[in-house]
Amino acid sequence: MKIVFSTFLFFIVLGHSCLYAQSEADKLEAALKGELADTARIRVLTALVKEYQFVDFTKSQAYTEEALKLAEKTESVKHKVDAYLTASVLYASTGDFSSALRFDNRALELDITTKDSTNISRDYNNIGHDYYDLGEYDDAYFYFTQSYRIASVIKDTLRMLISLHNVGRVFKELGQYDQALDHLQLSLKMSQEHHDTEGIAYALHEIGDVMLRKNQYDSALNFLTDALAKVRSMHIDEIHPQVLANIGSVYLSKSDFSKALAYYDSAYTLHAKTNxxxxxxxxxxxxxxxxxxxxxxxxxxxxxxxxxxxxxxxxxxxxxxxxxxxxxxxxxxxxxxxxxxxxxxxxxxxxxxxxSQEMQGKLLRDQIRFETESRDTQIAALSRLQTSQRSELRKQEFVRNILVVVMALSAILLITVYRSGQRRRKINMLLLNHQDEMEKRSEELERLNQVKDKFFSIISHDLRSPINALAGLLDLIDKGAIKPEEMHKHTKELKVRFNHTRTLLNNLLDWTLLQMDKLNLQAAKINLYRLVEENIQLLGSVQDKKISMLNEVPENAIGFADSNTINLVIRNLMTNAIKFTNDGGRVVIAAREQGREWIVSVSDNGVGMKPEVLSMLFDKTAPYTTRGTANEKGTGLGLILCKEFVEKNGGRIWVESAEDKGSTFYFTLPKS
The missing domain is CATH 1.25.40.10 (Tetratricopeptide repeat domain)
Incomplete structure (x- = not known):
C-alpha cells in the first residue's frame, strides 16, 4: 500500500507540473502568433523548446528547427548562439550526440569572435560533454580542462566546479575510481558551500555510479537514493532517467531482478518521452x-x-x-x-x-599538464596568503613602533610589483593560449595544402601523360610514319592510357564534389548482385590480363544506400584487385549478412601488401600508390574515395592482406 500511495502521489505532482508547463507554453504560443521581430521570435521559440523538451518531443523539435532557420537570417551573434545551444541540448537529450557536437562547435566559433571568456568556457564544457557521451574520453578531458582554465582566469567559481565534476566523470569511465572520487567529492563540497542544490544532486548521482562500479552496492544505493530525492524535488529532468537506471543496475547486481526491471521500466518511459x-x-x-x-x-x-x-x-x-x-x-x-x-x-x-595507446598517452599528457597548472595555482594562492599575513604583522608592528612605516611602504611596493607580475603572467598565459590556437590552425592549413598539392600533382602529371601520347601518335599518323600493321599495337597502348585517364578524371570530379559538399546522396534499395554483375561485364571488356571475375554475392542481397557512390566503390575495388593480380589470376566479389548490415568483400590472389603499407592506404594527406603487375599506373585516390563514400553511406571499410597471398577489401552497407 505504501508503494501504491507513493506512486499515486508522484503522478499527482507530475500532473501539476505538466499543467503549469502547459500554461506557460500556451502563453508563449499565443505570443508566437503575433507580429514579432526575428530576434524576439527566436527568444520565444527557444523558450518553447525548453517547455516541450520533456513533454512533447515532436513540438520541441519543430520549434528548434524554426529557431535555427531564423537564426541563420539574423546578424545577431547572441541569438544565433542561443539557437545553436538550444538545438544542441535537444539533440543530446535524444542521444544524437554527433548532432549536438556540431551545434556546440558552431556556438564556440561565434563566441570566439566576441572574445566572451564566460561563454567560451561554457562552450568548451558543452563540447566536452558531447565527446564524453560519444566515448572519446581523451577529447572530453581536454575540453573539460580547457573550460576549467578559462574559468579560473576569470574567477568563475561555478564553472570551475562544473569542470571539476566533469573531469571526475572522465576518470570514472576510464576505471580510475580513486581519482574520480577525489574530483567528485571536491565538487560536492564546493556545491554544498555555494548552496548549489542542483550540483549536489549531480555529484551524488556520479559518486553513486562510482560506488556501483566498485561493487560497493549498499553505499551506491544510499548515494543514488539521495540523488533521486533531490532530482524529483527539483524536477531535474536531464538526469532523472539515468539515476533510475543506475538504481536498477544496483538491484541487478544484488540479484533482485524484479526491482531492477521496475526501475529500468521507469527510466525507459522517461527516455521515450524525449525520444x-x-x-x-x-x-x-x-x-x-x-x-x-x-x-x-x-x-x-x-x-x-x-x-x-x-x-x-x-x-x-x-x-x-x-x-x-x-x-x-x-x-x-x-x-x-x-x-x-x-x-x-x-x-x-x-x-x-x-x-588505444595513443588515446591513453594523449590523456596522460593532458592530465600531467592540468595537474601541474593546478599545483601552480595552489602555490600562487599560498604565496598570496603568506604576503597577506606578513602585511598584517607589519601593521601590528606599526602600532608599536614608528619604524614600521618604512616597512609598510616597502610592503606596498612589493604588493604593487607582485600584482603587476600577476597581470603580466595572465596576459602571457592568454598570449600562449592564442599562440597554441594559431599553431593548430597553421598545422591544419599545412595539412590541407599538402592535400591540395598532391591532387594538383596528379592533375599536372597523370593527365598530361596520355594527352602527350595521343598528340605524338596523331603527329606520327599525320606524317605517315606508322604502318597499318603497327596501328593495333599503338592503339592498344593508347586505350590503356585512356582508360586510366578516364578513371582518374571521374575520381577527381567525385573527390572535388565531395570536398565542396556538393555531392547529394540519395539512399534507396540497391541490388548488390546486379551491381557487381554490371561491373564484371564492364571491366571484363577492358582488361587484357585474362583475370577471371566471380560474383558470389547472393541474388537477394538488397542494401540501402546511394547507388552511384556504391557503384563507384565496387568498381574502384575491383579495378584495384585487377591491377595487382597477375595474368590468369582470380578476383572474387562476395557478400554476407551480419545483423542489420551487409559485409561486401573484394578478394584477389595477387601480390598482396606488406603490413606497413596497410596503414597508408586510406591517408588522404599522402595517398599511397604503386604500379600494378602489368606496370599499370595509379594515384591512390580511388581508395580514399572509397573510404569517403562508404562512410557517407553509414558504413565502414578495411583491408586484410599478406604479401604474395593476395588482398581482401571489406566494406559494410545498411540492409534494406
Missing part, C-alpha cells in the same frame, strides 16, 4: 542482462541486439562495446562457444580501438 534513443538502448541492454541472469535467453538476445543496432546507428562506441561483451556472455552461457568467441573478438577489437 532519447541512446538512453532507451542502455535500458534495453540492462534488461537483456537481467534476462540472461533469469535464463530467458531468447528475450535477452532480442534486447541486447536492439541495443547494439541503436549503438551503431548513433556511433555510440562505448554502448556498442558493452553490447558485444554481453552477447559474448549470452552465447557462452548457452554453450555456443564459437559465437561467443566471435562477439568477444569484436568486443576486444572495438575496446582496443577506443582505448
Amino acid at each position: 532519447n534513443r541512446y538512453g532507451m538502448a542502455e535500458i534495453e541492454l540492462g534488461r537483456g542482462i537481467v534476462f540472461i541472469k533469469q535464463k530467458k535467453y531468447d528475450e535477452a538476445l532480442d534486447k541486447i541486439e536492439k541495443s547494439l543496432v541503436i549503438a551503431r546507428e548513433l556511433n555510440a562506441r562505448v554502448l556498442e562495446i558493452r553490447s558485444f561483451y554481453q552477447l559474448s556472455v549470452l552465447w557462452e552461457t548457452k554453450g555456443d562457444h564459437k559465437k561467443s568467441l566471435e562477439y568477444f573478438k569484436q568486443y576486444k577489437l572495438l575496446e582496443d580501438t577506443l582505448f
